[in-house]
Amino acid sequence: MTRITMTVDGATVSDDVAPRTLLVHYLRETLGKTGTVVGCDTSNCGACTVHLDGQSVKSCNVLAVQADGAEATTIEGLASDGELHPVQRAFHECHALQCGYCTPGMIMQSVDLLAENPDPSEEQIRIGLEGNLCRCTGYQNIVEAVRTAAKEVRS
Ligand code: FES
Numbered sequence: 001m002t003r004i005t006m007t008v009d010g011a012t013v014s015d016d017v018a019p020r021t022l023l024v025h026y027l028r029e030t031l032g033k034t035g036t037v038v039g040c041d042t043s044n045c046g047a048c049t050v051h052l053d054g055q056s057v058k059s060c061n062v063l064a065v066q067a068d069g070a071e072a073t074t075i076e077g078l079a080s081d082g083e084l085h086p087v088q089r090a091f092h093e094c095h096a097l098q099c100g101y102c103t104p105g106m107i108m109q110s111v112d113l114l115a116e117n118p119d120p121s122e123e124q125i126r127i128g129l130e131g132n133l134c135r136c137t138g139y140q141n142i143v144e145a146v147r148t149a150a151k152e153v154r155s
């Protein structure tokens, strides 16, 4: 076992983990952050996306020991002072989800996309989200939600 210490959604956590433990499993099973989900075993669905030191990562693709010392934000840490993040609100208002399974990762990736480009074109949104798969929506309302959130983030 290896001792890791990191910040998750604003709280410092410290645990002994097996060297092969994936970050997504550490978040879900040790910390109870079940808002971050697993949608595949091939690293291509993006449902497990979180932010690590401000960058979106697929947490099934990172070992927990690699996150030692890092600052992580999950979908559960995105709202602040009881207010949804503008991207969360836009997904709700634009009906950008159906089953909701892809939604945590899709939102975390969208937040990162808008941090890098606050005024993305439709094509840039589609490219920015191409690592996140949705089996339900056909993506149109997701693109609309990101455009809606972009307006709010810029204003
Ligand atoms: S669960 Fe991580 S990419 Fe699918």
Ligand code: FES
Residues within 6 Å of the ligand: 096, 097, 098, 099, 100, 101, 102, 103, 133, 134, 135, 136, 137
């Ligand atoms: S809303 Fe069902 S997978 Fe995206």
